[in-house]
Amino acid sequence: MKIASFNINGIKARLPALLDWLDEAQPDIVLMQEIKSVDEGFPQEPFEERGYHVETHGQKSFNGVGILSKLPLEDVTRGLPGDDTDEQARWIEATVVGDSALRLCGLYLPNGNPAPGPKYDYKLAWMTRLEARARDLLAQEEPFVMAGDYNIIPQDEDAKRPEVWQTDALALPQSRAAFRRLVNLGLTDAFRATNQAAGHYTFWDYQAGAWNRDDGIRIDHVLLSPQAADRLTGCGIDKEIRDREKPSDHVPIWVEMDI
């Protein structure tokens, strides 16, 4: 089973590029971020024509997450638990049942800039809630995938120019520490489990020729529960699609699992 995460940066602007990639990569499941659409505005038909079930948790203009799946999506829940006043659409969960059940968690973690400030406080608070959700899921001792745009550069080797990110919310020590706490609960960073090299990125800014200079950062991650990590057989980044017409500023990261 191939499971991908992709920050598409707007479904309206990205539909052709997304469909082209889907037809080539043939993922069984896609966790999407930044759909930038309300649920009613998300075009389900082109995905259903390709055999995908579609579930979204959208909002107007910004944020928004969704799941495409060739298997039916069961027990869908929307919103990260822990703050009933949080109206930002950044979290969706669903279960797929192949040979066994797999819980999918798709997330769009807050950017947090400028830091310090209220946006950074929101990011750190959101990460505390994320850690709590991970603890609850781990207690169930079943396979789950927690994938999306984490807006975290875990280590300096995950950026072409780490020095320019030192005071950025994506790389500040508090951000990295929160990400480590999450991983240290017992989750596996699928990319790092299969590839230890520096210089692998999932985001290149549209500005200043970042793509042409390979000035990227690795901020989209797939974390696996122990039971899911046992089924991991591969992980990759579809870097080449960043070079196409009207690309997202992110590219997909995917895992192959023996499920």
Add this chain to the structure above:
DNA sequence: ATGACAATCAGAGATTGA
């Protein structure tokens, strides 16, 4: 030192992103 670039909503330019 600043802006670059893109998407959204709206119908110009502010806001957001990373």
